[in-house]
Amino acid sequence: MKSVKRLFLVIFIIYLLPTFASAGLWAMKDRPSRWSEARWSSAGILPKAEQSEQAAIYVFSAMTGGLKGAVASHAWIVIKEKGAKAYTRYDKVGWGKPIRRNGYPADAYWYSNTPELVTSVTGAKAEQLIAKVEGAIATYPYAEPGGYTIWPGPNSNTFVAHILRTVPELDAVLPPHAVGRDYLPGDEVVHLDEDWRDLHVTLRGLIGFSAGMRSGLEVHFLGLVAGLDFAKPGIKVPAVGRIGI
Template sequence: MKYLKRLLVVIFVIYLLPTFATAGWWAIQDRPARWSEARWSSAQILPQPGESEEAAIYVFSAATGGMKGAVASHAWIVTKDKGADSYTRYDKVGWGSPIRRNHRPADAFWYSNTPQLVAAITGVEAELLIPKVEGAIAAYPYAEPGGYTIFPGPNSNTFVAYVLRTVPEIGAVLPPHAVGRDYLPDGEFVHLDADGRDLHVTLRGLFGFSAGARSGIEVHFLGLVAGLDLANPGIKVPALGRIGL
């Protein structure tokens, strides 16, 4: 019983306390009440696609709408072929055909929230990786209508995390508040990334851990992530995100 109490205290301090604090702060902010009132235009983060001949890959994440935004974000992928004069954006959404292409500007606000640039690759490296990214998107196992579950997944973050695990050369993991990112397809319990540098062990994204060069050390509890970023020293805090040291 003593050890159970200690465990509950640890769970409360590490996972629930920052989540409740973030939710309280979020609740008092002035935010759009409805989808139609939110801002969805470009946040002017990316250069105009015609400004450079280089190929590019970008991964974005932004807080979602309503009270969900206190603890959860939405991720998407953007590509640009060499010499192209436009970007191609891929999202997974919860209505209609789940994988959407160019349904918003590449770097758009999401429910009025400014997107965070998670990864950026340009030049020859991006040119070589784009076919792999497109192959991973085409192979995503939950791309049909009905292939979306907001919690624990598969959701928008499950989709982007799948691509990042399949193409580890992108060298990124989604932030801790990307709830659903640790949901592994097809009931998989253990997954080793294609390059062998990150290991994921999870029960439907609810309980588990990740460890490796990109993930650092992470422990997942009910979709919330806490851990240490070793490659770029920092701590991963549930609901808040990564805090650099």
């Protein structure tokens, strides 16, 4: 009985306490109450596409709107072919055509929230990877209408995490508040990245863990992620994000 109580105490301290704290801070923020009132224009993070001949791949994440914004973010991926005069953005959304192409500017605010650049690859390496990224987008298994569930997934973060696992050369992991990133397609329970640098184990995105050079050590509980980042020393806090160097 004592061990059960201790387990609940650990879950409360590690997962629920940060989530409640984040929700409280979110409730005090001045934020748009409706979609139509939010800002969706460019945040000015990326240079104009025509200013560089280089190929590029970018992954962004931004806190979402409404009550979900207290604990969850939305991720998307941006591609620019060598010599292209425009970026191409891909989002997975829950309305209309699920894989949205250029629905918003490449580095746009999301529900008025400033996006975080998760990773960027430019130049020759991006040229080599763009076809592989596009292949991962084309083969995403939940691309049809109805292939979206806010929690535990598959959602927008499941889509981008699928690309990052399929193209491990991008060498990135979505932030801890990207709820749905740990949902594996189909009936997959265990996934070892192609380069063997990350192992993912999950039961439908509800409980599991990730371990490796990219993920560090993570434990997942009901879509919330806690763990240690070894590549860039820091801690991963549920609903809050990564804290460290």
